[in-house]
Amino acid sequence: MSTELKKIRNIALLGHGGNGKTTLAENILSIAGMTDRMGKVVDGNTVSDFDAEEIRRQISISAATMYANWQGYKINIIDTPGFFDFAGEVKQALRVADLGIICVSAKDGLNVGAEKSWKLLKEAGKPRAIYISKLDEEHADFDKTFDGLRAAFGNSVCAMTAPIKDGDKYVGIVDVITKKAFKMEGNKRVDIPMPDSMSDRLEELYTELAESAAETSEELMEKYFETMELSPEEISGALSAGVADGSICPVYAGSAFTGLGTRILLDAAVSIFPEPSEGGKALDPNGPAKVIIYKTVSDQFGKFSLFKVVSGKVTGDLTLTNARSGAQEKLGHIYTMQGKKNTEVPEIGCGDFGAVSKLTDTKTGDTLCAPGAVEALPGIEFDVPCYQMAISPKVKGQDDKVAQGLSRLNEEDPTFSVTLNAETHQQVVAGAGDMHIDVLCSKLKSKFGVEVELSPARVAYREKIRKTLETHGRHKKQTGGHGQFADVKIRFEPQSEQEDMIFAEEVFGGSVPKNFFPAVEKGLRENCQKGVLAGYPMVYLKAVLYDGDFHPVDSSEMAFKTAAGLAYKELVNANPVIMEPIGLLKVTIPDANLGDIMSDIPSKRRGTMLGMNAHDGMQVVEAEVPMAEMTTYAIDLRSMTQGRGSFTLEFIRYDETPANVQQKIIEEAKALAEAE
Numbered sequence: 144m145s146t147e148l149k150k151i152r153n154i155a156l157l158g159h160g161g162n163g164k165t166t167l168a169e170n171i172l173s174i175a176g177m178t179d180r181m182g183k184v185v186d187g188n189t190v191s192d193f194d195a196e197e198i199r200r201q202i203s204i205s206a207a208t209m210y211a212n213w214q215g216y217k218i219n220i221i222d223t224p225g226f227f228d229f230a231g232e233v234k235q236a237l238r239v240a241d242l243g244i245i246c247v248s249a250k251d252g253l254n255v256g257a258e259k260s261w262k263l264l265k266e267a268g269k270p271r272a273i274y275i276s277k278l279d280e281e282h283a284d285f286d287k288t289f290d291g292l293r294a295a296f297g298n299s300v301c302a303m304t305a306p307i308k309d310g311d312k313y314v315g316i317v318d319v320i321t322k323k324a325f326k327m328e329g330n331k332r333v334d335i336p337m338p339d340s341m342s343d344r345l346e347e348l349y350t351e352l353a354e355s356a357a358e359t360s361e362e363l364m365e366k367y368f369e370t371m372e373l374s375p376e377e378i379s380g381a382l383s384a385g386v387a388d389g390s391i392c393p394v395y396a397g398s399a400f401t402g403l404g405t406r407i408l409l410d411a412a413v414s415i416f417p418e419p420s421e422g423g424k425a426l427d428p429n430g431p432a433k434v435i436i437y438k439t440v441s442d443q444f445g446k447f448s449l450f451k452v453v454s455g456k457v458t459g460d461l462t463l464t465n466a467r468s469g470a471q472e473k474l475g476h477i478y479t480m481q482g483k484k485n486t487e488v489p490e491i492g493c494g495d496f497g498a499v500s501k502l503t504d505t506k507t508g509d510t511l512c513a514p515g516a517v518e519a520l521p522g523i524e525f526d527v528p529c530y531q532m533a534i535s536p537k538v539k540g541q542d543d544k545v546a547q548g549l550s551r552l553n554e555e556d557p558t559f560s561v562t563l564n565a566e567t568h569q570q571v572v573a574g575a576g577d578m579h580i581d582v583l584c585s586k587l588k589s590k591f592g593v594e595v596e597l598s599p600a601r602v603a604y605r606e607k608i609r610k611t612l613e614t615h616g617r618h619k620k621q622t623g624g625h626g627q628f629a630d631v632k633i634r635f636e637p638q639s640e641q642e643d644m645i646f647a648e649e650v651f652g653g654s655v656p657k658n659f660f661p662a663v664e665k666g667l668r669e670n671c672q673k674g675v676l677a678g679y680p681m682v683y684l685k686a687v688l689y690d691g692d693f694h695p696v697d698s699s700e701m702a703f704k705t706a707a708g709l710a711y712k713e714l715v716n717a718n719p720v721i722m723e724p725i726g727l728l729k730v731t732i733p734d735a736n737l738g739d740i741m742s743d744i745p746s747k748r749r750g751t752m753l754g755m756n757a758h759d760g761m762q763v764v765e766a767e768v769p770m771a772e773m774t775t776y777a778i779d780l781r782s783m784t785q786g787r788g789s790f791t792l793e794f795i796r797y798d799e800t801p802a803n804v805q806q807k808i809i810e811e812a813k814a815l816a817e818a819e
Contacts, residue, residue: 145456145492146217148428151419152412153219153451153496155206155240157233157263159256160225162246163276163399165191165203168222170399174330174406175211175218177481190482191222196585204582205555206232206438208449208480208496216413219496225256227786228579231525231558232438235507237263238523239437239451239496242270242386242416244408249275249283249396253291255786261296270417271392274408278306278313279398285313286344289394296392301355302348303393304407307338316397316404317341319348320375327403355391356381382415419494421453421520428493430454431513432461435520439507440498441555448505449480449498453520455513457497458490463511466519470504472511507557525558527791528573530777532580533601534561535570537594545570548591552583559583566680567601576777602771603724604808605797606674607683608717611636616710618702629702630692631655631663633710635717638685644671648688655691655703662700663688666707675715676805677812682722682797721805722797724770730780731761732788739783740764748772749804770794771804 156164169189173181182189187198191207203224211218221236223229237243243264247257257273264271275288285306293300307315307324315326315335322345324337337345357367359381367373373381385391393411397404419426421435433454440447450457462473478485478498491497505511508522536545549561549572559574574580584595613634620627638645646664648655655663664686671681691706728750732740737755741764744750750768757763773792780788800808 145488145490146495148426148492148494149418150216150413151219151492151494152216152416153221153239153241153419153494154412154416155221155223155233155236155243156246157223157236157243157256157260158225158246159248159251159254160202162225162248162251162254162256163274164222164225164246165189167244167246167274167276167399167405168207168209168220170402170405171211171218171220171409172209174402175213175409177209177211190484193483195589196582199585202226204229204232205440206236207482208438208498209482210479210496211409213409214413217495218409218412226578227259227781228574228576228582230259230575231556233260233263234523234525235438237267237269238508239435240269241419242272244272244274246274246276247288247292248277248280249285249288250277250280252284252288253295257292258295258787265389268423270386270389272386272411272416273300273392273394275394275396276399278396278403279400281311283313285396289396292394298351299355299390299392300394301352301391302396303352303411304396304404305341305345305348306396306404307335307341313398313403316407317345318407319345319352320378325403325407327401330402332402332406353378355385358390359385359388379414383417386415387417419451426493427454428456430493431516432457432463433510433512433516433518433520434463434497436505436507436509436511437523439554441551445501446554447478447480447485447498447500448502449496450511451496452491452493454493454516456490456492462514464514464517465505466510466512466517468504468509471514472502472505474499476500506554526575526789528559528575529790529792530576530580531571531573531600531774532597533567533569533599534572534584534595534597537596541593542570544591544593545587545595548587548593549583551591552586556583564600564603566603569601571600576781599774604677604679604800605642605682605722606676606679606719607681607722608635608637608714608719610718612714612717614710614713616706616708616713618706618709626694626697627699627702627705628694628697629659629699629706631688631703631706631710632690633663633667633707634687634689635711635714636685636687638683642682644668644681645685646688647685650688650690655688655693656698659693659698659700659703660688662703663707666704667711669704670708670711674719674721675712676719676721677809678816679721679812681714721800721808723800723804723808724794725767725796725798726770726773726792727795728764728766728768728773728790728792730764730766730788730790731758732764732780732784734762736784736788737762737764740780740788743779743783744768748776749801767795768792769798769800769804 172178197204206223223233223236245260305317306313317324324335325332326335353373356378357363395408434450436448438449459477480498510520617630674681744766748768750766753765755764
């Protein structure tokens with residue numbers, strides 16, 4: 144049978160890379176008896192980091208789903224990556240988690256990963272808890288870390304546990320509410336007396352917790368004002384409501400490596416963490432079946448769709464309707480996930496996580512519903528990929544293999560995009576950063592057997608003329624028998640009405656017969672594909688055929704096309720200029736980074752500042768910048784802001800390039816043409 148709704152907890156582990164999320168997940172599974180032994184990231188044998196790339200790099204790349212049974216409850220855990228290139232995986236986890244635990248290292252303290260995790264949880268309207276990790280490591284400092292968290296996130300941050308220090312080492316932990324103290328002996332938790340030296344600090348933490356608990360109801364608030372104290376039972380009773388509405392963010396501490404503090408965290412999961420919900424509303428176990436697909440796992444053998452049941456229950460014999468496409472999806476075998484290990488089950492109940500294979504028309508973010516009750520739930524919004532590179536196979540002729548591999552990887556990772564740029568003839572992959580793109584390339588090799596090369600994505604420039612020019616194109620060839628003859632006089636003018644060339648004629652007296660006009664126009668349009676400076680498309684051009692000559696026998700359409708091309712080549716004398724794409728840049732950054740950004744945009748990016756405004760505690764700077772100067776901005780901004788900044792860049796128009804930049808573009812185009 145499936146697990147009862149009220150006995151399910153859905154938790155996401157978030158935080159900076161290297162702060163112990165995967166080790167905590169591993170320790171939870173070990174203590175709950177779900178694994179025979181605790182795996183290690185460095186050994187490549189953890190439940191959640193099972194992908195070959197994760198094992199090789201010793202980091203989490205993909206969100207992994209697992210579960211632990213504890214005191215009759217099922218605790219679903221999604222371990223998310225901490226590196227910002229894989230933030231889309233965090234978005235997937237937060238779509239279905241009912242609470243996020245932010246892991247913060249006691250050694251490193253508050254960091255940008257914790258800040259971003261807090262912000263993501265707040266935006267998603269999800270309750271938050273914090274786990275201060277790595278108490279066993281040198282230079283760990285619980286008090287400094289906790290005080291930093293409280294200073295950054297406010298008085299909602301309340302310590303539920305406090306570690307016991309002996310010299311330079313933390314040797315045990317105290318439950319702030321019950322005042323019970325524990326230490327670890329091997330894998331066993333042992334009761335120990337609470338040190339007298341901690342009484343003042345514990346009283347301080349207890350008071351902070353009581354104040355936050357009092358704010359959860361008017362009744363408790365009145366009592367607290369009268370007596371200035373709350374009992375442990377009253378605080379415990381208020382915690383669930385406070386955590387659920389975000390007024391209390393409980394903080395736990397421990398060492399996942401030794402297991403210190405993990406049992407208290409698990410006890411909290413079943414006693415105060417919220418039951419599954421959807422959009423802040425309680426789920427209906429008796430309603431029609433409905434699931435949200437939060438992740439897709441795809442490889443060369445097929446794909447798994449991971450889901451959360453938000454109404455009714457799911458069995459393998461169901462056929463559900465995709466609310467986006469209307470497609471009917473027969474489920475077949477359904478599974479629970481323990482990292483890469485899947486176990487077939489007969490049913491999955493409301494609020495729980497499951498997986499199904501071989502869905503034909505379903506992707507991440509889709510809702511599957513019972514027929515007759517089709518309603519799409521909110522999907523998953525991913526950030527627009529902002530780091531572009533051209534991608535090509537190392538071995539010629541494998542372009543289709545690259546395209547097919549990227550298409551399969553895109554099922555699993557919708558946060559990157561692939562486009563074929565018709566102008567530059569490059570296949571361009573866009574992701575969150577250089578590590579993201581590098582991982583995609585590695586997966587193409589390991590999963591699909593194709594090696595690729597990366598190069599900067601070429602910019603799609605344009606060319607135009609700046610003055611009117613009358614030109615003459617004469618094509619005459621005698622080869623025995625019929626020759627070839629055509630003569631055209633064309634006036635080229637700059638225009639601003641449309642990018643495409645405007646063709647007109649002012650021929651008098653039949654100097655060029657009308658039946659050759661289309662050939663002249665066709666010859667000019669074909670030549671406009673390559674400008675006269677660097678071979679980029681010629682735009683905003685008007686061509687007027689005003690005179691010419693023909694031969695009654697030797698003239699032909701081909702001859703007039705050729706003559707038009709000869710006239711076009713004279714545009715090199717019409718003061719031509721290269722046009723570059725300009726984008727509207729919006730950068731969101733903390734106040735502290737404002738000076739760096741304001742100086743970087745005009746001096747290094749040739750940008751023009753438009754203004755700035757404050758939004759949600761951050762500064763939003765707007766500027767117009769040449770797209771050519773933005774190829775590495777995703778990496779540069781991350782470096783300038785330690786990962787706190789973000790940006791959007793949207794094409795708005797083409798502008799003339801400065802002379803020094805134009806010369807560089809011409810030289811690069813010449814070198815490229817010679818190489819080809």
